Amino acid sequence: MSSFFDSLETRAPEVREAQLMQALAQQVAHAKRNTTAYASLFKDVEPSEVCTREALAQLPLTRKHDLVALQRKGRETHADTFGGYSAARFGPAMTRVFASPGPLYEPEGHSKDYWRVARAMHAAGFKPGDLIHNTFSYHFTPAGAIMESSALALGCTVMPAGTGQTELQIRTIADLGPTAYAGTPSFLKIILERANDMGVQVRTLTRALFSGEACPESLRQWFKNRGVATYQVYATADLGLLAYETEALEGMVVDENLILEIVRPGTGEPMPCGEVGEVVVTSFNPTYPLIRFATGDLSALMPGQCPTGRTNQRIEGWLGRADQTTKVRGMFVHPSQVTAVSERFSEIRRARLVVSGEMASDHLVFQAEVEQFSEGLRQRIQDAVREVTKLRAEITFMLVGELPDDGRVIDDLRSYR
Known part of the structure; x- marks a missing residue:
């Protein structure tokens, strides 16, 4: 298996930046042309001029709680289910719709690895032919679908286990022998402890990709002592993959298909490397082209590059919330x-x-x-x-x-x- 998912991961930083800025201008034009929200927000913006980070920083933020209110208003007026931010409508271009607390509804476009988490799975050592035991929810929220679609894109087979039913989870793992787990760290800990109490062997699990919760170093060591190498992925329902851990376990490498900024909470002002601020993301997703989307999460940029040879920016990972949401x-x-x-x-x-x-x-x-x-x-x-x-x-x-x-x-x- 190649050390890298694709050649994008080892681009020279200046080449990556030039390509991202070219794509940025195109995405601003696409969003302005194909969504009512950005047609309004960018009415005085010339897309071709948004080709630097400085120009990007002048665009307004879109906040998640604003999107909840806009979607609610759109439903009340029968104008737009997605508050004017989706470039696709129900039909062939939109395969599914998911719901997050708020409620906030997210469209899924028609592409092979829509949320792009296959890159993170590759970095975690998942490979074609692996059986993945996926314990993320398959109901309403997209977590189960995110992991499944990316695992399938990577050439893996998926057991859609979903949440709960610990003893059934254990029996299924013992019967099928999956090599990898996708889910929260707390649930895998429960599974391994209960399996031990039951006297059931689940030693085929050697790798795990966690999301939804942070995995502190003490818990990572607990899994390591039981033969499971663990990696964390930072992904959201609206943006897909944001960043991921590699075998170096030194911060999280930013995904190749977005622009990530760390800004001063409550403002759109970019923060210096090393200082904690709010994660703001510009996505190149054509279906749901979120531009300067303020996640409400806190993180910080890290200096230098990943020891694995990946050349993109790194962040420290999830460091809490900019608001009181947790x-x-x-x-x-x-x-x-x-x-x-x-x-x-x-x-x-x-x-x-x-x-x-x-x-x-x-x-x-x-x-x-x-x-x-x-x-x-x-x-x-x-x-x-x-x-x-x-x-x-x-x-x-x-x-x-x-x-x-x-x-x-x-x-x-x-x-x-």
Whole structure:
């Protein structure tokens, strides 16, 4: 197997930059011509002049929460399901539609490796002929489809295991002998621990590609001690692959088919290398041509190149959120969801969700200020948190006035560096 997925990974940096800038001008023209959103946003923009990073930095940001509102407005007026940002419509050019929390709907275009994660799989040592045990969800969200389509493009076979049913997962792994796993690190840890308790051998699994959660070094070592080499991939439903780990395990290499910026949170101002800021991405996807899409994620550019010989930029990986939204056990939790739980109970004056522990071993506490409480109220709030966020949380009652009056609805105490 070649060390590289294709020749793009070893381009001279100046060649890559020139090709990206040429493609940028073409993508701005495409988006302006084929989407109503960019026709409006770029009405005073001459696409051919957007051919440098400096010119790109002058374009407005599109934020995910803005896109949620625009899609909602489009549905209400029957104007556009995707808020004016999709260049394709239902039919042959759009194979499927997925839903993310918000709700936010994402189109899937008609291409072999639409989300481009095959590059990350190759870097993780996945190869043609491998059987991949895919435990990402196949319902509503695109995670399962992202991994499956990319594995198929790479020449692998996929077991679409999906989420849950741990003992059935173990039996299937033991019967089929997959060589690689795709899913969250926390679920693979559960699978390996339960298999050990059951006395079932699952030693064919030697590689894993993780997303949805960070994998701290202590957990990576835990997997290594059990014969599983682990790699992380940074991908989203709207943008596909953003960056990926290589065997060097020194940061994450940026994908070849996008432009990634790190900007000062709340602005579009690019940040110097090494400083933490918000990840902003310009995609070259013709179906969903998101330009300067502000992800809300935090990261930082790294100096130098990957020791493997890949010459693209590197980032440190996911370092948290620029807003109070956070990711817990592979699920985004939004401040609006905490508010939605609180509004169900007249007893709650204020509330805060506290996230602690290590990534992939998260502990959630829903803190509620109440004048009076009961165990019945505790259970009802716990049920509501589970219904709204799809996550289990411990409920802690506090006296009115005990929560800090600092505007924080989600308090993420985990360390990301």
